[in-house]
Each structure stands twice: as structure tokens, then as C-alpha cells.
Amino acid sequence: MENILEVKNLNKQYNDFALQDISFNIPKGMIMGFIGENGAGKTTTIKAILNIIKKYTGEIKIFGLDNRQNSAQINAEIGVVLDDSFFPEIMTPADIAKSMPKIYPTWDSALYQKYLQEFSLPQNKQIKTFSKGMRKKLEIVTAIAHHPKLLILDEPTSGLDPVARREVIDIFQNFIQNEECAILLSSHITTDLEHIADYITFINKGKIILSSSKDDLLNNYGIVKCTEKEFNQFAKTDYLKYVKNKYDYEVLVPNKKEFPKKYPIKVIDKITLDELMIIMIKGEK
Amino acid sequence: MEIIISNDSDIPIYEQIKDQLKTKIISGELVSGELLPSIRSLAKDLRCSVITTKNAYEELVKEGYVKTIPSKGFYVSTVNKELAKEEQLNKIQDLLESAINIAKMNNFSQKVISDMLNILYEEDK
């Protein structure tokens, strides 16, 4: 089993929204960044992977097992942070410490306590007194304390300040030191992913528009900035998308080393995930 | 060991890592037979992805600076320092050639260029 998670032709129909043929894989030892606008289908995809929604077509395999038929076995070895769903807020971290060892056979109380201290999360205060950042940290700590093999994290860094984001990302990188593990991490804040993600899967309006190694994307893709006259000379096969601005054209090209050899252009910039996301969504072909 | 990564640079991060390790191997800071950090721990400490460090190591293996022993890790291999230095010299020559090309195209004299070279070289020291 080389892939820890495989999603194949996932389709889910709602009245006003649909997931269409979602497919991607996460190999062992890797961090997959799952990016897209709010409402693009990230959470729905994650809910299908986790069996929170059950009526869909397609195949989802976790640890090589069908996710709907083997959920008990799978759930014991995954750790989850959901966008908006956790223990009731009248509970305390100490309450969680009491119930979780009876839910996960592999729960590591010492590890949980260590992270609570590290993040200065109070034992006996109700979650409702916590700031949004503290809540997220508690959710992350709760998700990793049973030594899962796959972390599925829906927007785990939202609401965190930069310092806390750094702390949390350190935890993820520590987690991935074990090459049998993997992480699926959704975010609309791409800077987190720009550093640590190995792969990027990009979803828009319910469809995957890109799933690739992040280094391939960032090292090879580029943005050409040029005049209309220059743009008109480009063959359609040499670029992916373009945006027409007031003073210039921005053109996304898949190979920033080869492109200048073919066309005499002045400016070709390296790309960030944010720019990639914007130009893929707003751009025309 | 120190490795300094710039996220703003046009040079891909794997290449930055590769170049700096290479320099350390050539200079002797990393000696032959030394165990390098694992790709995972290096990725963690540099806050980059695993694939990035893996790429850097694989390139170093390809170029003969590093050898890999399966399930043990990556080790500095014995490099011919003269050969390695020559390779670096070739690189410098390439870059100087393109500088000279620009100079000739714009009719700058050799003196202007060599002066500039001297000043820059001193500055860097």
C-alpha cells in the first residue's frame, strides 16, 4: 500500500452544488495541501472521506480499505479536525482526557497533557471560555493524541495568530517524521501550505483542477506579464490561463524556463500558491 | 551546520539546499563518510516539504557528492576536490561570459568591467 488515501471519481449531488469526479491520492509520508475558495467543495470532500456523508458514488480507500465498509478499523487510526464540529463547549480539556482513553485504545494521556501544557490550555475551564485559537489548538491536540496514521484536517489553522500557526505547523512536521503517516490539510490560507505541503490538490466549484507536487508547481509555473500585442503571439497550448488587467496581461505558463526561449518577453515572475489560485479561478483560456 | 534558505529567491528551494551542501562538501566542512540529517528531519528544521529535501539529496547523489545506504540514510561521499573545484570554476566562467557579452553589446570597455569585478570582489570580503 503506497497510498494512505485514495479518492477515485467521487461524485455527490446537492440541489445547488455538486462534487464532480473528485480524484486524488496521498502517498505515505506526505502532506497534501487541499486548497480552494470557501464553498469550493473542500469540506464536502472531507466529509465524504470521513463517512459523515454517506450517499455518494465513487470509491474512497483509506489504508487500502473501503471507507464505508471498514469505518471502525479506519477511524481508530485517523485523527480529525473538522471546520466547525467538536466536543460540546460546556466540556473541559479534563473531561476530554477522561472520555478519550475509553474511545481510542491507543490514546496517549501523557502526550495529550504535554501538548496542553505546551499550548497553555487550562485543564478545567469550559471550552466556551476559550478563544478561537485556543479551541483550534485543543482540537489539534485531541486529534493527534492517539498516534493516528492519517490526519485529516479541515482548516486547522483558521483563527490562529502567526505564532500559533508556526507552533501548529511544527506539530504537523513532527507528526510526519514517521514516514508511515500522512496528512490531508485543507486551507484557504495558502502560505501555510507553501512551506510544508508536498502535494497540492486544488478544487474549484466542485471539480479538481490541479493535483500535483508542490515543488513542480512552484518551480515550473510562472506568470508572464506582457502587452496585448505580445500576448496575441502566444499559442494557446503554451499557456494555461490569462487575466487582462488595465495596463497589462498576466499569463500563467506551465514552464517558465522554456517559455522565454520561445517568445521574447520581458517579465516572467515566479508564482505563489495564492496567485496560482486567483489566476486559475479568475483567468480565462 | 548552517543552511540559509530564501523563500523569495528565484532559485528553487531544493537547489538552494543542494548548492549549500555541495559548497560545504567541497570546502571540507562536511567530511567524507559523514551522515547527513534525514530528509524528514531536515525538512522539519528548514520548514520545507519532504519532497524538497528529497529532491536536493537525490540531485547530490546523482552528481556524486552524496551516497545513499538503503534504510540507513545519506552519507557524504569521497569527492575528487580538484574535479569539484573545476566544476565550480566552469560555472564562474559561464557567468562571466554572459556578463562580458552584455558589456560588449553595450560597448563597455574591458577596464570598466575588470574595475567593477575588483570592487565587487573586495566588497564581498
Place this chain on the structure above:
Amino acid sequence: MIGFIIKDLAMIKSNFKLLGLLIIVYLFLGLSGEMDISFILPFMSVMIMISTFSYDSYNKWDAYAVTLPNGRKNSVKAKYLATFIIIILMTVITTLSAFLITYIKTKTLNYPDIILNMLGTAIGILVVEALMYPFIYKFGLEKARIGIFIVVFGIVIFGGFILNYVDIPDISLNFLENYWPIILIVIISLMLYLSYRISLRINLKKEY
């Protein structure tokens, strides 16, 4: 499943003070006058358990529970058992208090009356659990409240109608008289089990 029960009981621990206060009020009223509020403790405990559903849904616990091992099943099972445990516990406490009150007031103990009285109360309140939980799992707490109100109201009206206008044949039920507590226990056990199976089925299929 024990983990889920601990979670449900942890949620209501702040209500334990209220229940403690009620015990004192009950003892005080019992000793000072004729007022019998022995139903109040078991009744309050089921109400408190029902309120945990609204905390659960506020933080979308059910979706999270699905991601835990056997979460879809065990969260339902735990809710039934936690409710059952707390009702029985409160019934036992009330029963013991009732013993105490009668003993202090009359220096005698009337076991059968008190036990039957409390058994009736416990069963009545377990019926609330059995009827209400499947509605809550299907429709959520807010809608279930209206649903259960309509059902209970309907039964009362219909029952009243039957008793008023229909002649019930006078079958001799004498042989049942000595066994009715056992029969009631069997019936309520069946009801609870059936109710649990229905809630479980609903939750196994539900999408959050």
C-alpha cells in the same frame, strides 16, 4: 462506548448541584408537610439529559462523533444508557429519601407503597425517554419537542374519547394484579430497546 457515557455524564455535571438542591427541597417539603414531589428528581434528570442534545447540536458533536471508532453506534447507545443510569440513580436516591421521611414522621416503614410509587415514576419517565429520543435523532431537539407534544396530546384526547364513549368489556384481570410491576418492567424494557434500535437506525444513515 464507556468513553461516550463519560462524555455525556461530564456534560451534565454542572447540573449535579441543582439536583442536590432538589433533594434538599424534597426532604424539606416531605418533612414539613404533605406535599409529595417525589417525581421531581427523576423528571429533572431526564430533562437535563435531553438538554445535552442541544449542546451536542450547537457544537455539531454528532458529525465529530462519526469520525471516532464506532462513533455512529456508540454515541446513541451511550445517550440511552447515560439517561437510564441517571434516571435510576435519581429514583433510588428519591426512594431512600422517602424511606427516611416516612421513618422520621411515622417511625414505621411502608416499603411496598413507596417502592411501587417510585417504580411507577421511573417507568413513566423512561417512557418519555423511549418516545422522545427517536424523534430527537430524526428531527433534532426543536422539532422533536413539537412532535412529542402532538403525540402525547393525541394519545390523551384519543384515550379520553375511548374511555368516555366506548364500553370496555369487563375482563377479569385479577390474575394480572400481582404481576403488574413485572409486566410493566417487561413492557418498558421492550419499549426502550425498540426505541434504541430505531434511533440507531436513524443515526447510522444520517448525514451531517
